[in-house]
Amino acid sequence: MLTLYDYMDSGNGYKCRLVLANLGIPFKLVLCDILKGETRTPEFLKRNPNGRIPTLQIEDGSHLFESGAIIWYLADGTPLAPKDRKARAETLQWMFFEQYSHEPYIAVARFWKHYLPKLTPLQEMDLPNRIKGGYAALDIMEKHLTARQFFVDERYGLADIALYAYTHVAHEGEFDLSKYPGINAWMKRVAAQPRHVTISHRN
Numbered sequence: 671m672l673t674l675y676d677y678m679d680s681g682n683g684y685k686c687r688l689v690l691a692n693l694g695i696p697f698k699l700v701l702c703d704i705l706k707g708e709t710r711t712p713e714f715l716k717r718n719p720n721g722r723i724p725t726l727q728i729e730d731g732s733h734l735f736e737s738g739a740i741i742w743y744l745a746d747g748t749p750l751a752p753k754d755r756k757a758r759a760e761t762l763q764w765m766f767f768e769q770y771s772h773e774p775y776i777a778v779a780r781f782w783k784h785y786l787p788k789l790t791p792l793q794e795m796d797l798p799n800r801i802k803g804g805y806a807a808l809d810i811m812e813k814h815l816t817a818r819q820f821f822v823d824e825r826y827g828l829a830d831i832a833l834y835a836y837t838h839v840a841h842e843g844e845f846d847l848s849k850y851p852g853i854n855a856w857m858k859r860v861a862a863q864p865r866h867v868t869i870s871h872r873n
């Protein structure tokens with residue numbers, strides 16, 4: 671059986687749980703408290719030298735890390751990962767966008783504002799840039815979704831899962847989503863998918 675090492679509030683881990691739930695794949699969930707340094711122990715670093723969740727132990731006992739790699743491994747050959755060459759590239763395009771232009775701003779602002787008791791002076795200084803970058807990503811998503819149901823090929827897939835994970839909790843980073851009707855309608859469509867689970871759901 672697959673084993674997922676995860677932290678329940680992590681959007682990156684949530685991507686993996688969404689894919690596993692959507693595909694009906696059984697797995698063992700091992701919770702790791704990142705705030706207590708549980709991913710920095712020598713034992714955990716043997717699984718993932720980068721010391722982060724999510725980390726997936728697959729059937730042969732080896733481990734995969736980085737959420738994008740994990741969800742692609744899980745979904746390859748299923749309807750969540752397109753077979754068409756261009757659609758596959760577009761899926762990867764939006765997954766890379768999420769990691770480079772979305773997550774570093776929205777997820778970081780969320781963590782700082784929602785989980786830290788107090789920001790450092792450096793964080794306070796950097797926060798406006800994080801907010802600006804987050805809204806820039808949301809603007810791009812909104813424009814893309816204006817005439818679309820989902821991000822790629824008009825079908826729910828990995829691009830939607832990757833982007834939904836931190837977008838649907840962006841308000842926890844004090845992002846105002848009320849001016850994004852396309853994003854809000856899309857988030858409702860994602861949440862209405864069969865076997866959808868919430869970010870706090872435990873297997």
